[in-house]
Amino acid sequence: MMRDLAGIGAFAAAVTAVTLTTDSGVLLTLVMMILYAALLAQAWNVLGGYGGQFSFGHALFFGTGAYAQAIAQVAHGINPWAALALAVAAAAAVGVLVGALAFRYGLKGSYFALVTLAFAEVFRILALSVDFTGGGVGMMLPLNESFANLQFGSRKGYIGLVTAFVIAGLLVTTWLRHSRFGAWLQAVRDNEDAARAVGVDPYRTKLAAIGLSGGLMGAAGAFYVQVFQYIDPGLAFGPHVSIEALVGAIVGGMGTLWGPLLGAAALQLLAELTRNLFGQLPGLNMVIYGAVLVLIVMFVPRGLAGARTPVRGLWRGRRRG
Amino acid sequence: MIDFSILFPSILNGLTTGAIYALVALGLTLIYGVLHIINFAHGACLMVALYAVYWLKEKLGIDPYLALPLVVPAMFALGYALQRGVVNRASHGKDENILLVTLGVAIVLENLALLAFKSDTRTIETAYTLTTVPIGPAMIALSKLVAFGGALVASAVLLLIVTRTDLGRAIRAVAKEKQGAKLMGIDVDHVYAMSFGMGLACLGAAACFLLPAYYVNPQVGGGFVLVAFTIVVLGGMGSFTGALVGGLLIGVVESLGGLFLGESLGQIGIFVIFIAVLLFRPQGLFGARA
Numbered sequence: 001m002m003r004d005l006a007g008i009g010a011f012a013a014a015v016t017a018v019t020l021t022t023d024s025g026v027l028l029t030l031v032m033m034i035l036y037a038a039l040l041a042q043a044w045n046v047l048g049g050y051g052g053q054f055s056f057g058h059a060l061f062f063g064t065g066a067y068a069q070a071i072a073q074v075a076h077g078i079n080p081w082a083a084l085a086l087a088v089a090a091a092a093a094v095g096v097l098v099g100a101l102a103f104r105y106g107l108k109g110s111y112f113a114l115v116t117l118a119f120a121e122v123f124r125i126l127a128l129s130v131d132f133t134g135g136g137v138g139m140m141l142p143l144n145e146s147f148a149n150l151q152f153g154s155r156k157g158y159i160g161l162v163t164a165f166v167i168a169g170l171l172v173t174t175w176l177r178h179s180r181f182g183a184w185l186q187a188v189r190d191n192e193d194a195a196r197a198v199g200v201d202p203y204r205t206k207l208a209a210i211g212l213s214g215g216l217m218g219a220a221g222a223f224y225v226q227v228f229q230y231i232d233p234g235l236a237f238g239p240h241v242s243i244e245a246l247v248g249a250i251v252g253g254m255g256t257l258w259g260p261l262l263g264a265a266a267l268q269l270l271a272e273l274t275r276n277l278f279g280q281l282p283g284l285n286m287v288i289y290g291a292v293l294v295l296i297v298m299f300v301p302r303g304l305a306g307a308r309t310p311v312r313g314l315w316r317g318r319r320r321g
Numbered sequence: 322m323i324d325f326s327i328l329f330p331s332i333l334n335g336l337t338t339g340a341i342y343a344l345v346a347l348g349l350t351l352i353y354g355v356l357h358i359i360n361f362a363h364g365a366c367l368m369v370a371l372y373a374v375y376w377l378k379e380k381l382g383i384d385p386y387l388a389l390p391l392v393v394p395a396m397f398a399l400g401y402a403l404q405r406g407v408v409n410r411a412s413h414g415k416d417e418n419i420l421l422v423t424l425g426v427a428i429v430l431e432n433l434a435l436l437a438f439k440s441d442t443r444t445i446e447t448a449y450t451l452t453t454v455p456i457g458p459a460m461i462a463l464s465k466l467v468a469f470g471g472a473l474v475a476s477a478v479l480l481l482i483v484t485r486t487d488l489g490r491a492i493r494a495v496a497k498e499k500q501g502a503k504l505m506g507i508d509v510d511h512v513y514a515m516s517f518g519m520g521l522a523c524l525g526a527a528a529c530f531l532l533p534a535y536y537v538n539p540q541v542g543g544g545f546v547l548v549a550f551t552i553v554v555l556g557g558m559g560s561f562t563g564a565l566v567g568g569l570l571i572g573v574v575e576s577l578g579g580l581f582l583g584e585s586l587g588q589i590g591i592f593v594i595f596i597a598v599l600l601f602r603p604q605g606l607f608g609a610r611a
Contacts, residue, residue, distance in 0.1 A: 054416075054417060054420075101596075101600060102600075105599075105600045105601070105603075107599060107600070107603070109416070110353075110357065110359050110416070111554075111599055111603060113359070114550055114554065114595075114599065115595075115596060115599045115600070117547060117550075118547070118551070118592045118595045118596050118599070119592075119596065121547060121592045122589055122592045122593065122596070125585065125586060125588050125589045125592070126586075126589070128585045128586075129583075129585050129586040129589075136585075243424065246420075247421065247424070250417055250418075250421055251421070254417070281436060282435055282436065282439075282440075283432035283433065283434075283435035283436035283539075284432070284436050285432075286428055286429075286431075286432035286435075287428075287429050287432045287433055287436065289428060290424075290425045290426070290427070290428030290429035290432065291425065291429055293421060293422075293424070293425035293428065294407065294411055294421075294422050294425035294426065294429070295411075297411050297412070297418050297421045297422050297425070298410065298411035298422075301413045301415065301418055
């Protein structure tokens with residue numbers, strides 16, 4: 001517990017140090033995108049890594065958060081900081097609703113994965129078809145850079161915001177690792193029947209996990225809207241965000257504290273590198289990205305953060321992650 | 322009340338589109354329905370087959386239908402090699418890894434196509450491209466009717482292979498009880514690879530029937546993936562009859578949805594059906610009760 005908290009403190013200090021000492025736009029953007037990708041992976045990791053429920057449709061919560069953030073400001077004139085709370089709440093609520101349906105009817109494994117994917121598609125089509133989302137044209141936030149308006153002139157402001165979210169994600173994960181609820185959740189993941197037999201309510205446990213996971217994802221969606229000041233149905237609910245979230249978490253190491261951050265950093269750096277080296281040949285950078293993804297799974301099957309565990313396990317007992 | 326003369330062509334059109342969906346889904350029925358491999362690369366593999374048919378026509382002048390005996394075995398070989406060489410080797414038998422590996426394969430295939438052929442959308446011209454056949458008050462493209470027949474034949478062939486041959490028995494044994502099948506002397510890796518190969522062979526057939534009425538670009542497969550999963554679950558995991566009926570049903574739902582709700586909102590019918598089936602009848606229309 002103290003080790004985890006000390007690690008989080010060190011992480012916050014490191015991000016602050018990098019952000020304050022550089023003025024390179026490229027580096028700051030890279031740091032921001034790594035942290036943003038890490039937040040997606042963390043959100044997925046709460047439900048997928050600790051709860052064992054594989055979602056293919058986390059874009060559902062991302063998009064809900066993004067649209068809540070945009071609509072609250074544009075259509076209702078709500079302050080962006082207040083909208084942020086609304087966005088997180090809305091995404092968590094959608095998570096609990098979808099979870100209530102899926103878990104009530106006992107959907108597991110690939111069935112759960114597919115139902116989340118289908119819900120994300122339903123929301124994408126709805127966002128395309130109804131009026132208050134602006135349809136396929138999407139929504140634009142009016143540019144108004146000020147702290148009160150949650151729009152920053154420099155990347156540094158956004159890095160501060162996303163770092164706060166990532167730290168929240170790390171704290172949630174730390175709590176999952178050391179709390180009674182976290183133990184319940186991991187028990188449900190490892191053996192639902194056995195968990196039920198010792199008095200854990202799998203339904204409510206998974207419901208709480210999907211709510212938490214959805215809320216974090218909603219924060220990521222709201223962050224996206226504030227940074228890019230634009231959202232449309234494909235960006236919000238399309239499969240790319242869902243994939244980015246789960247790939248980051250699995251590559252980094254599911255059910256670990258630092259895995260999502262490591263995975264997101266590795267993948268973002270890889271994408272950045274291939275883009276710079278082969279950007280003039282469309283497609284080649286993504287070919288390499290896909291191939292490296294396969295190789296990582298082939299040679300580091302437990303994820304980057306899990307890779308060290310076997311060695312450490314020799315003298316630290318066989319504790320996971 | 323909408324007039325019959327509008328409704329009938331719409332349903333007919335839906336049935337023929339549904340036949341294509343069924344062909345694509347038949348391949349997935351083996352891979353996902355029987356072996357429970359979530360193959361994210363299914364759409365990308367369809368794209369590969371479509372390009373194969375396209376280039377055979379453009380460079381060698383081979384008619385798409387005559388390309389069947391070339392493309393189907395080639396896709397089978399690709400599937401066998403892919404499962405044995407990449408998916409099986411990289412996944413260590415864990416579901417989440419299979420998912421990532423097939424995703425990686427899909428990314429590689431799509432972007433190789435982008436690199437080699439650019440993002441242009443390509444179509445082919447054949448003598449029968451514009452030929453239509455009158456059925457009642459409707460006019461249906463000949464190529465769509467042929468695809469309809471092809472879907473029927475392909476599902477019958479698959480059904481025969483799985484129910485009547487030793488390979489089929491081995492596949493069913495592995496699907497039911499992997500450990501037991503291994504103890505009975507079945508080469509499980511080989512059976513998995515054969516199933517994967519057959520699944521991709523279906524895509525080869527689908528591509529030959531699809532291209533005369535469709536197009537190809539590097540992203541063409543994406544739209545088929547979720548629809549194919551929907552059909553497999555709707556029809557019942559591992560049921561070929563189910564995949565055929567499910568495919569036709571989805572085609573009609575899509576067509577009628579477009580008619581009543583408009584192009585964009587019309588798509589929603591498919592996913593609402595999908596969610597409802599998952600929640601209330603997860604064994605699907607034709608699936609055995611679990």
